[in-house]
Amino acid sequence: MKEECGVVGVLMHDADAQTKPASLQIYYALYALQHRGQESTGITVKCGKTVKSIKGMGLVPEVYAKEDLLKLKGNIGVGHVRYSTTGDSKIENCQPLMVNYKSGNVAIAHNGNLVNGHELRDELESEGRIFITNSDTEVIAHLLVKELLKHDPVQSIKAVMSRLKGSYSLALMIDDRLFAARDPLGFKPLCIGEISGGYVVASESVAIDTLNGKLTRDVKPGEVVEITDNGFESHQMFNEKNAAHCVFEYIYFARPDSIIDGQLVYKVREKIGRELAREHPVEADMVSPVPDSGITSAIGYSEESGIDYREGLMKNRYIGRTFILPGQAMRETAVRLKMNTISENLKDRKVILIDDSIVRGTTSRRIIEMVRNAGAKEIHARIGSPAIIAPCYLGIDMASRDELIAAKKPVEMVKDAIIADSLGYLSIDGLVKAIGIDRSELCLGCLTEIYPVEIPGEKCHRKQLKLNEFKNEN
Numbered sequence: 001m002k003e004e005c006g007v008v009g010v011l012m013h014d015a016d017a018q019t020k021p022a023s024l025q026i027y028y029a030l031y032a033l034q035h036r037g038q039e040s041t042g043i044t045v046k047c048g049k050t051v052k053s054i055k056g057m058g059l060v061p062e063v064y065a066k067e068d069l070l071k072l073k074g075n076i077g078v079g080h081v082r083y084s085t086t087g088d089s090k091i092e093n094c095q096p097l098m099v100n101y102k103s104g105n106v107a108i109a110h111n112g113n114l115v116n117g118h119e120l121r122d123e124l125e126s127e128g129r130i131f132i133t134n135s136d137t138e139v140i141a142h143l144l145v146k147e148l149l150k151h152d153p154v155q156s157i158k159a160v161m162s163r164l165k166g167s168y169s170l171a172l173m174i175d176d177r178l179f180a181a182r183d184p185l186g187f188k189p190l191c192i193g194e195i196s197g198g199y200v201v202a203s204e205s206v207a208i209d210t211l212n213g214k215l216t217r218d219v220k221p222g223e224v225v226e227i228t229d230n231g232f233e234s235h236q237m238f239n240e241k242n243a244a245h246c247v248f249e250y251i252y253f254a255r256p257d258s259i260i261d262g263q264l265v266y267k268v269r270e271k272i273g274r275e276l277a278r279e280h281p282v283e284a285d286m287v288s289p290v291p292d293s294g295i296t297s298a299i300g301y302s303e304e305s306g307i308d309y310r311e312g313l314m315k316n317r318y319i320g321r322t323f324i325l326p327g328q329a330m331r332e333t334a335v336r337l338k339m340n341t342i343s344e345n346l347k348d349r350k351v352i353l354i355d356d357s358i359v360r361g362t363t364s365r366r367i368i369e370m371v372r373n374a375g376a377k378e379i380h381a382r383i384g385s386p387a388i389i390a391p392c393y394l395g396i397d398m399a400s401r402d403e404l405i406a407a408k409k410p411v412e413m414v415k416d417a418i419i420a421d422s423l424g425y426l427s428i429d430g431l432v433k434a435i436g437i438d439r440s441e442l443c444l445g446c447l448t449e450i451y452p453v454e455i456p457g458e459k460c461h462r463k464q465l466k467l468n469e470f471k472n473e474n
Helices: 022-032 066-071 117-126 136-148 153-161 205-210 248-253 265-279 295-305 328-338 362-373 411-417 428-435 461-473
Strands: 006-012 040-047 050-057 076-082 097-101 104-114 166-174 177-182 191-195 198-202 214-218 223-228 231-236 286-289 313-315 339-341 350-355 378-383 422-425
Touching: 006 022, 006 104, 006 166, 006 177, 006 223, 022 040, 022 066, 022 076, 022 198, 022 205, 050 066, 050 104, 076 104, 076 166, 076 177, 097 136, 104 117, 104 136, 117 136, 136 153, 136 166, 153 166, 153 177, 153 223, 191 205, 198 205, 198 223, 205 214, 248 265, 248 428, 265 295, 265 428, 286 295, 295 350, 313 362, 328 339, 328 362, 339 362, 350 362, 362 378, 411 422
Parallel strands: 286 350, 350 378, 378 422
Antiparallel strands: 006 076, 006 198, 040 050, 040 076, 097 104, 104 166, 166 177, 177 223, 191 198, 191 214, 223 231, 313 339
């Protein structure tokens, strides 16, 4: 799977921007969101009458030098960390995407994926629009510029949102104004908060915490928020009956100390572990996580089962996340670089190994091989998500069923493929219970093969709901 991106927007009061320039606040916030994307990063700031950017391939501390950031003197800007969902891994696709047009300029930071991106691109190209990237964000930029030539920014954003299908959480700088926008189903997280001397919009609340700020709230699905010197101005553009929050934010992507749509991710993962212990108990000597995303669930499993928690794997924290590293060969090499066993803790013990998910199965197999070679007597894999059986079209690169091991094999065969002694997945009901949000408000497409938006060749539960409503009325 590929994912993920992180977006930030900052507006500082003019008086505070001298000592706390927007560029530095964005830099610190992006540092907190580094887990959401490690391929590239960018910061774009309004500096007087001009707009300046710093972009580069690599991690946040590798791309930015303090002296360069201090040259971006301005009180408003947007930032981005990226792992490609659509678009190649190259400098041209680094965000924020900046566009100059007749009346001004636009900078966009985008997290998500459009299911009608190619269709919209073809339409725009037929009108003579020229694209320099192959990312969805440039499609959004072209549509927005068309509208800005006719309407004010708020109405322009609304008009663009009405054309987009899929997931998008946006931080937008339009001339000297800052906006946050979230798709009508709220697939990807987005929140707003107050910091000393200004305001911030970010993918996760940890970015606000890093700036010693206070989380105000989540941006609502279908909402546009303008961030001004006086605070937040809300414009509710669309009101869908139900949201479709991505469950993998809670399972894997988000930092455990983030609050997303009212739920502390740490607590959700702890509950996932407890649900796993209830659904899939097993006699063992220890509960051990696959770090880092398996840690909190392993603690929950241990507390619920009464089996000792003990670390059997240690992580090299100077390598990126294998889930979102590009290329299968790179991912497989990264497993050994990333993990090492603590043989003394594992030798002659029956181990319950807690991981967040199984995608291809290759990483799970290699980890279990390492644990077995370290002397574990038995290894019982317990997975903090249901089996992934379908691709994601909304921001996670699970583009083919062929690469999803659970789409092709039943549980017993997956167990054999990853060489575990037993395997237990969390049920969908258990996941929903742990998240604490009604099932109708969650996107479970990759777990059920039924999606919340219409995708050619796939089932859509919203389409079915509409059909059922029609039948009931007649």
